[in-house]
Amino acid sequence: MIRRRAKGRRGFRSWLRRIAAGLVVLLLIVMGGAWLAIETALPRTKGTVALAGIDAPVSIVRDRHGIPRIGAKTERDAYFALGYVHAQDRFFQMEFMRRMGAGRLSEIVGEPTLPLDRWMRVLGLYRLAEASLERLSAPVVDGLEAYAAGVNAYLETHSGLVSVELALTFATPEKWRPADSLVWARLMGMRLSGNSRAEALRARLLEVLPAGRIDELWPGVAGETPPTIAALGDASLFSAILGNWPAAIAPVTASNVWAVAGSRTDTGSPILANDPHLGFRAPGLWYLARIETPELTLAGATVPGVPMTILGHNGSIAWGLTTTDGDTEDLYLERLDPDDPTRYLTPDGTRAFEVRVERIGVRGGDEATLTVRSTRHGPVISDVDPKTASVAKPGHAVALAAAALREDDTTAEAMWRLNRARTWEQFEAALAFFHSPQQNVVYADTAGNIGIVVPGRVPIRRAGDGRYPVPGWTGDHDWTGFIPFEALPRLFNPANGRIVNANHPVVGPDYPYRLGRGDTPPYRAKRIHALLDAENSRTPAAAGAMQNDSVSLAARDLLPLMLRTVEETETRSAVLARLRGWDGTMDRRRPEPLVFVAWLRALNRLLYRDETGALFPQVWRLRPLFVRETLKRDGSWCDDTATPSRETCREIVGRALDAALAELGERFGDEPDDWRWGDAHYAHFRHSLFGWIPLLNRLADIRIAVDGGSFTVNRGQHRSGRMNQPYASVHGAGYRAVYDLSDLDRSLFIQATGQSGHLTSPHYSDLTPLWRDGVFLTIGPIAAGSADAARRLILEPRR
Numbered sequence: 001m002i003r004r005r006a007k008g009r010r011g012f013r014s015w016l017r018r019i020a021a022g023l024v025v026l027l028l029i030v031m032g033g034a035w036l037a038i039e040t041a042l043p044r045t046k047g048t049v050a051l052a053g054i055d056a057p058v059s060i061v062r063d064r065h066g067i068p069r070i071g072a073k074t075e076r077d078a079y080f081a082l083g084y085v086h087a088q089d090r091f092f093q094m095e096f097m098r099r100m101g102a103g104r105l106s107e108i109v110g111e112p113t114l115p116l117d118r119w120m121r122v123l124g125l126y127r128l129a130e131a132s133l134e135r136l137s138a139p140v141v142d143g144l145e146a147y148a149a150g151v152n153a154y155l156e157t158h159s160g161l162v163s164v165e166l167a168l169t170f171a172t173p174e175k176w177r178p179a180d181s182l183v184w185a186r187l188m189g190m191r192l193s194g195n196s197r198a199e200a201l202r203a204r205l206l207e208v209l210p211a212g213r214i215d216e217l218w219p220g221v222a223g224e225t226p227p228t229i230a231a232l233g234d235a236s237l238f239s240a241i242l243g244n245w246p247a248a249i250a251p252v253t254a255s256n257v258w259a260v261a262g263s264r265t266d267t268g269s270p271i272l273a274n275d276p277h278l279g280f281r282a283p284g285l286w287y288l289a290r291i292e293t294p295e296l297t298l299a300g301a302t303v304p305g306v307p308m309t310i311l312g313h314n315g316s317i318a319w320g321l322t323t324t325d326g327d328t329e330d331l332y333l334e335r336l337d338p339d340d341p342t343r344y345l346t347p348d349g350t351r352a353f354e355v356r357v358e359r360i361g362v363r364g365g366d367e368a369t370l371t372v373r374s375t376r377h378g379p380v381i382s383d384v385d386p387k388t389a390s391v392a393k394p395g396h397a398v399a400l401a402a403a404a405l406r407e408d409d410t411t412a413e414a415m416w417r418l419n420r421a422r423t424w425e426q427f428e429a430a431l432a433f434f435h436s437p438q439q440n441v442v443y444a445d446t447a448g449n450i451g452i453v454v455p456g457r458v459p460i461r462r463a464g465d466g467r468y469p470v471p472g473w474t475g476d477h478d479w480t481g482f483i484p485f486e487a488l489p490r491l492f493n494p495a496n497g498r499i500v501n502a503n504h505p506v507v508g509p510d511y512p513y514r515l516g517r518g519d520t521p522p523y524r525a526k527r528i529h530a531l532l533d534a535e536n537s538r539t540p541a542a543a544g545a546m547q548n549d550s551v552s553l554a555a556r557d558l559l560p561l562m563l564r565t566v567e568e569t570e571t572r573s574a575v576l577a578r579l580r581g582w583d584g585t586m587d588r589r590r591p592e593p594l595v596f597v598a599w600l601r602a603l604n605r606l607l608y609r610d611e612t613g614a615l616f617p618q619v620w621r622l623r624p625l626f627v628r629e630t631l632k633r634d635g636s637w638c639d640d641t642a643t644p645s646r647e648t649c650r651e652i653v654g655r656a657l658d659a660a661l662a663e664l665g666e667r668f669g670d671e672p673d674d675w676r677w678g679d680a681h682y683a684h685f686r687h688s689l690f691g692w693i694p695l696l697n698r699l700a701d702i703r704i705a706v707d708g709g710s711f712t713v714n715r716g717q718h719r720s721g722r723m724n725q726p727y728a729s730v731h732g733a734g735y736r737a738v739y740d741l742s743d744l745d746r747s748l749f750i751q752a753t754g755q756s757g758h759l760t761s762p763h764y765s766d767l768t769p770l771w772r773d774g775v776f777l778t779i780g781p782i783a784a785g786s787a788d789a790a791r792r793l794i795l796e797p798r799r
Helices: 002-039 075-102 111-123 125-133 138-157 164-168 178-191 195-205 211-217 411-420 424-431 523-533 540-547 553-565 570-580 592-619 624-632 649-668 696-700 768-772
Strands: 047-051 058-062 068-071 254-260 271-279 287-292 297-302 309-313 317-323 329-337 340-346 349-352 354-360 368-374 396-402 439-445 450-453 459-461 479-482 490-492 498-501 682-687 702-705 716-718 729-733 735-740 748-751 792-797
Touching: 047 138, 058 075, 068 075, 075 111, 075 125, 075 138, 075 164, 075 178, 075 287, 075 792, 111 125, 111 354, 111 368, 125 178, 138 178, 138 411, 178 411, 195 329, 195 396, 195 592, 211 592, 211 624, 254 317, 254 439, 254 450, 254 523, 254 729, 271 317, 271 439, 271 540, 287 748, 297 735, 297 748, 309 735, 317 735, 411 424, 424 439, 424 450, 439 498, 450 498, 498 523, 523 540, 523 553, 540 735, 540 748, 553 570, 553 592, 553 624, 553 649, 570 592, 570 649, 592 624, 592 649, 624 649, 682 696, 682 768, 702 768, 748 768
Parallel strands: 047 792, 068 287, 682 729
Antiparallel strands: 058 068, 058 792, 254 271, 254 498, 271 729, 271 735, 287 297, 297 309, 309 317, 317 439, 329 340, 329 396, 340 349, 354 368, 439 450, 450 490, 459 479, 682 702, 716 729, 735 748
């Protein structure tokens, strides 16, 4: 009996093992099948594909990094091919972008994106994109249509998955339309403007602080560094007042650009360097490409979904962009008619709100209905934005006026013409069509010229400075028009042979218009000027090294004050000794940058958390200029208003250091010598969809330890107010380029992630280590017979 039972147990265990083995095999088969299905999303890069919609064969050669060179007989075929390769490599990014702009993300994601969809429907960006299409010239529309045809040709002929993301959301791609391409510019127009958010925050701060104290939190920057355009007096130069008034919270925007004349280079021709800074995402915003036709050569940064080359060169000129931080938005407090809340007051009496009903599909839920109201100033955003709604008193609503929300925007026309400009005059003429967002556009050409134009619609107000929400019913603060294009700042061939902008003020206070805020700390601009003064700055390679410079002038500015103020104790002495010997380089391999930033972060917390109360998380930044002024001149912020005693700056600076050391010890261990800036300061490229899903985010997000900080030329902005990952770099130079006007084919390029948006592609993140380490690539022609030339795809007309 015992033997039979033992034998039965052995048989049962054997049966379980067979079942388990079968399940493992089945799991492996399923995983293998899934992997094979995922692999079908990867693009075909060799051979021949017959397609309807092109007139002649088009060559697409990808180099070892997946960067395409498109050769076509006509511009129309070239844009068709660009749409095709964008769809091959980045279609989910394109789909996500157009759904975001149209307020349709919830159709594939579900309820979590419903607040964003409501916001986009109120702004009406997709409706505006459709309206602006009607105002573009025939060649631009033809290019948009050719690009859309290329995207659709790929969607129609690709036999595998278009993307894993779309497969997992069970979304079927719709045909690409020209308006889909235009909505990206609308998104950027709002993303790179932000004074309305600043106004709302300042208005809320008035509940806890007097206006003068609010101004102290944002000290003006006039006089900190020379403006990009230093003075009037030249017939080709116009400028606008930026003023020395402080500004409120702005969107996190930053970029670097400089151009130097041939007299300041070893080649005798200009060099133009540009690295625009935006939020990090995986895949990155930019897609490198080269286009060649008999009439046109373009090389540089494109954006999947858009046919124009946004940053780059065309064989004759090169251009780069930084954000002006112009004040192009206002919040208007609209007073409701007390007898009829469907109407609001105007200087001419009451007027009915313009009303439309939006219906938003929600995956896995019921359709959402939204009633959108608009006034003569713009959409009522207090209906969907709680922070803005808190500004409005009972019987009021808040409307947004924004230059980026006008139907007649022709920025796409400007970019089309800019791609084809060959001279300064054509460059200026193209930018007359540039409306939003306001940008500093720097120029260099092969003839030896450099220049800058600051295009964009900047409102002229009857009264007010744009810092706070204003009454909408009086008309006293209405816009009367925009600064004329001819009066916007510009400069051509400056005598010193140098143009620099790092988001600091473009001009000084000597022209009767107001551009905007001018509150960007001056440290990047100062460092660029100092590096350009050096003799070893005269080559393209030197310009690339400058873009990767990680010396923090903010640290050099603040640390002596902090060290002089703090009391030295036994527990602090070793760290203080390290900081005294540090040169301010934000090296990812060193502990000093981590200690300094953590100390500065804690100091800001202690200085104004008590005064700002519940609003503190929205105000919490590193604020180097405010800290400097507090430690130098005004110690009143050091007092903790929540205690009966009066604290000194010496006490508060010491407490901040103790808090920083305790925080770092808890996170990284008790030995400061083992701490590393890169352990906390890593570039985090979050996937738009998978980045929010546990486990999947480990596969889809890209992380890499980086040098730099919030105030270095090699900028790695972190969100100090975050309790989780407060030092992670989430905003910086996703694209760097150095244009060599002596031979534009030798220009240097890099983008931060990879060319592909497919997780299993070797080009998903292969550029990230190169980007981090300051390595550049060229996007010149590929020689016949080279290894890269073997990766050639031919698009042939379908007969």
